[in-house]
Amino acid sequence: MKALHIVTLHTPTHDFGGPTRVALNLCRGLRARGDQAALVALGDGFPADRRLPRTVDGVPARLFQARHLLPRFEVSGITSAALLAAAPRMLRSADVVHVHLMRDLVTLPVALLASALGRPLVLQTHGMIDPTEKRVARAVDVLGLRRVLRKADAVLHLTEQERQLTEAVVAPEPMGPAYRLVNGVAPQPARGTRRVPGRPPTVLYCARVQEGKRPQDFVGAMPTVLEKYPEARFVLAGPDTGALADEMLARARSLGVGHALEYVGALDHPGVLARLRESEVYVLPSIKDAFSVSVLEALSVGLPVVVTRTSGLAPDVAAAGAGRVVDSAPDDPENGPRVGRAVLELLDAAAGAAASRAAWQLARESFTLDAVVGTLREVYGQVRERAGAHARPAPTPR
Incomplete structure (x- = not known):
């Protein structure tokens, strides 16, 4: 199985934090299970005289140079024409498209494109999608966010509160099937609990x-x-x-x-x-x-x-x-x-x-990563099964 994870931004200092880290963790966990998993994102803050990295923390990555189209919106205002142009080919090659969704100029357009192409689409909102009174955000909801939430094959939530808030964005129309997926981390050896003599707390x-x-x-x-x-x-x-x-x-x-x-x-x-x-x-x-x-x-x-x-x-x-x-x-x-x-x-x-x-x-x-990835693979399996059931049969040769 080939899973493509779309996230907004990766920088050398991990400025975007959680969503990118979660995407990388899931990709590593999937690859450990024998699946193909790769990251697609904007890259920013890298040396201008060097090519953007092709791997991030051991995960294959397609990074495209970020363009600050709307600087006042910070992360929500960056995009890449090259990424959007390459997206159809990348999406068609994936068995599952997993978008770490926010109101931006990367993940939302790619999610809309994946839906239009009929690719199995999983959305993960990381608590970032909820009802808002901000005019620009409400316009984004009308222009595409509600549509992609309705059309998604799976919408992942961390907590019941997050699920309810995300559903409220599309209400009264129904949202795509909802699944709970917590974040997970790799098991670590326990630290010592005794304080080192002479070292301050x-x-x-x-x-x-x-x-x-x-x-x-x-x-x-x-x-x-x-x-x-x-x-x-x-x-x-x-x-x-x-x-x-x-x-x-x-x-x-x-x-x-x-x-x-x-x-x-x-x-x-x-x-x-x-x-x-x-x-x-x-x-x-x-x-x-x-x-x-x-x-x-x-x-x-x-x-x-x-x-x-x-x-x-x-x-x-x-x-x-x-x-x-x-x-x-x-x-x-x-x-x-x-x-x-x-x-x-x-x-x-x-x-x-x-x-x-x-x-x-x-x-x-x-909260082990292995357990989380096991749950995610079950979601992927259900999404792909439904997508196969809804696929049009191939035309009969004449």
Whole structure:
């Protein structure tokens, strides 16, 4: 089986984060099962004097140079005429077209084209498609998004809430068949739970540095933690897609804790895993995160996490005891102290060790990539079976 995964953007620093990482993980998992799986995306941020890479993290890739057609819309405003011109040939060669869909000038046109060509079409929305009052987004919905959601052979959702929100975009008309597919990560050896003598406790944020991820609440937690653990260190990691890193460093200085915060920039995947293993607590205070891959990767090495109640993983973390779940609301000055108190609980040696064991076990039992890929292949099988049943019979030779 040949599966083609279409995602908007890949950069050397993984600026687009989750959707691209999920697509790469699924491609690797499919290839490990003997399937052909490849990535198609825009490439940006690579040296101008070099060809775009033909593989990404071991996955065959067709990358096309990004053109910033509508700069004010950032990722949603980039495209490539070369990609769109090559799309029909690539789509016809695939047994399944898997589009990581958003309101943009790459994934939406390709999904519409795949539907028009009658290719088996799977859409995965990553929590990015929901009802909106923005005029441009509503126009996109009318021009194509609703149509492709209705015509899709499968629409994947992470949570029941995501399914309901995506269905609301096309209501009152029905959406294509819905299937739940969680994110998964490769199993990892458990990190040690005993702190290295002489090494201060480390609290890690490792995600895009942008408003929606609430790095300001990570920084806002620092005074609460440092009051009890003055030697603690806080590491802010991830691409600065919201141009907020300097602001976060300045915020820490204004709180009198600038000495304890380090911004290390974007990390490659081995670098992410190394930082996770070196930390005592992982914090992602995002108030809207459907199913964070970075949280899953923290769990996979046995690193306790602090997440907000609106995170798609919050119920699993709470039920397993794999960390702490906190309340959060936009612009609430208590967000930071709440996060700080949750971190303090996990820095307790006994509580931290118990949460670490629970985190590792949760990832192993519920979120392994192999299990997710097994579910995805079942979806692909059903999609292809239905597509075969609906295909027109070949004309009888005369």
